[in-house]
Amino acid sequence: MTEVVVIGGGFAGVEAAWQAAQAGARVCLYEMRPVKQTPAHRTDKLAEIVCSNSLKSDEPGTAPYLLKEELRRARSLVLEVAKETRVPAGAALAVDRQRFAELITARIEAQPNITVVREELTRVPADAITIIAAGPLCSDALAEEIMRLTGDDQLYFYDAIAPIVVADSIDTSIAFRAARYDKGGDDYLNCPFDEEQYRRFYEALTAAQSVPLQRFEETRWFEACLPIEELARRGYDTLRFGPMKPVGLVDPRTGREPFAAVQLRQENLLADAYNMVGFQNHLRYGEQARVLRLIPGLERAEFLQYGQIHRNTYIRAPRVLAPTMQMRARPAVFFAGQISGVEGYVESVATGWLAGVNAARLLAGRELVTAPSRTATGALARYVSQAETDNYQPVNITFALLEPLAEQERKRFRRKRERHERQVALALQEWDDWLHTIQHDTAPLVANG
Ligand SMILES: Cc1cc2nc3c(=O)[nH]c(=O)nc-3n(C[C@H](O)[C@H](O)[C@H](O)COP(=O)(O)OP(=O)(O)OC[C@H]3O[C@@H](n4cnc5c(N)ncnc54)[C@H](O)[C@@H]3O)c2cc1C
Structure with a gap:
């Protein structure tokens, strides 16, 4: 075998291609766009971000920070470009999606070891080391090939994306700038509800029409990304304890916490668009416009993008993968990204x-x-290769996945925050030592995970 083939030029694919190429491998990166689009992507750029522009918290002492910090220390292309295209978002790392994708595309295209081929790949080549990074919207033909490879006939479920609002159309005499508990200054706009406004919104939302899904009866929602109308159906107050929770926000007009609140996060450097945080939904577009304009401050909102549903494709990774990200049964085939079960x-x-x-x-x-094992990357690799396979669900990085502190350390660090900070510090130490070793080792081949 003389080269590495990467299928999919999204988040996982560009990072995989970059790391392999930087290590000296010849890489052929297949991206089917723009020849064939997915239902959510709009451009021909690599690493196009289709929904929220936030890469989550970058606050030291949190699990998402740990994962990012590991990648920064390991010279991740994506994290480097994220830093260069960062937009204000409080304690979160958010990017200008257009500049981000443009810069990643330019860097990948300029890497002499990488050839980008704009073609849908439907078969896993027999004569190359292959990384399948085709994402949650993997093309149907490739999904069939993956089913054949893995022996799995159920590869997907559904989740949904949030709407984006034109900044000028937000009424800032009502929506106020603040971050929860003053963390991160004024980076969010908050739409405050009193009790009556919330009741009206709730009633309209639960009565609104959704887009029918194909094979609706088979729908399996991803719990961490439930559409708001599904959450609302679980109870009158569910939204107030979820994406509409008002805690830590004080409305300057009343001097009090509102009854509920919707947060809007800056979407790009120009600050001419805002993303409705946690407001993914699959209502019909007309219904969305009507219901979302009941939100105080959004009465005249113009929408750049409505919420949508999408398919999410992933393998039941623990049956298939080793912690090296290789298939146990076919060591020259790797999986990465959302399709690998993260x-x-x-x-x-x-x-x-x-x-x-x-x-x-x-x-x-x-x-x-x-x-x-202590690191966030190690924890994800452990999860995809060892988690319980009945009802397997992709996960975000959290402390629940990380190795807990030893008993002695737990006694020493009594507060949760201190324990988390300690876990992060130990993980980063282990990560640095490991990076140093792998960059210098010259051990011979062991092909299996
Ligand atoms: C609509 C939607 C909203 C989402 N919202 C969020 C969010 O807000 N926050 C978050 O963290 N995650 C979100 N996700 C999950 C998100 O997709 C992943 O976090 C991330 O994009 C996964 O990276 P990836 O590289 O695995 O897949 P992707 O970034 O999707 O990249 C896969 C690439 O493979 C290409 N491809 C597919 N099949 C083929 C083929 N046969 N041949 C060649 N190329 C192919 C696709 O065109 C695509 O460019 C969302 C996903 C979707 C679909």
Whole structure:
């Protein structure tokens, strides 16, 4: 085998291609857009962000920070470009999606070891090391090939995306700037509800018409990304304790916390668009416009994008993958990104990073590596290779996935925050040591995970 083939130029695919190429491998990156579009992507750019422009919290002491910090220390292309295209978002790392995708595309195209081929790949080549990073909207033909490869006949479920509002159409005499508990200054706009306004909104939302799904009866929603109308159906107050929770926000007009609130996050550097945080839904567009304009401050809102549903394709990874991201049954085939059974942008980057590093090592006849157990990358690799397979669901990185502190350490650090900070510090130490070792080792090939 003489090259690494990467299928899919999304978050995972570009990181995998970059890492393999930087390690000296010849890489052929197949991206089917713009020849064939997915239902959510709109451009021909690599690493196009289709929904929220946030890469989650970058606050030290949190699990999403740990994952990002590991990747930054490991010279991740995606994290480097995210830094260059960052927009204000409080404690979160958010990017200008257009500049982000443009810059990633330019860097990948300029990498001499990478050839980008704009073509849908429907078969896994027999003569190349292959990384499948085709994402949640993997093309149907490739999904069939993956079913054949993995012996699995159920590869997808549904989740939904949030609407984007034109900034000028938001009434800022009502919507106020603030971040929860003053974290991150004035980066969010907040639409406050009193009790009566909330009741009217709730009633309209639960009565509104959704877009019918194909095979609706088979729908399996992803719990972490439930559409608001599904959440609302679970109870009158569910939204007030979820995406509409008002805690930590004080409305300057009343000097009090509102009854409920909708947060809007800046979408781009120009600040001419705002994303409705946690407001993914699958209402009909006309119904969305009507219901969302009941939100105080959005009475005259113009929408750049309405909420939508989408398919989410992933393998039942623990049946299939080793912690190296290789298929146990076919070690020259790797999976990375959402399709490998993780959820989220940065999680996809991390698995792409690991698959790219290992694919290059396999090509060079070197020993493959497994990320250390305390680290966030190690925790994700452990989850995809070892989690319970009944009702397997992709996950975001959280402390629940990380190795807990030893008993002695738990006694020493009594507060949750201190314990988390300690976990992060230990993980980063382990990560640095490991990076140092793998960058210098010259051990021979071990092809299996
Ligand atoms: C509508 C939607 C909204 C989402 N919202 C969020 C969010 O707000 N936050 C979040 O963290 N995550 C979100 N996700 C999940 C998100 O997709 C992942 O976090 C991230 O994009 C996964 O990266 P990936 O590289 O695995 O897939 P992608 O970024 O989707 O990249 C896969 C690429 O593979 C290409 N491809 C597919 N099949 C083929 C083929 N046969 N041949 C060649 N190319 C192919 C596609 O065109 C695509 O460019 C959302 C997903 C969708 C679909």
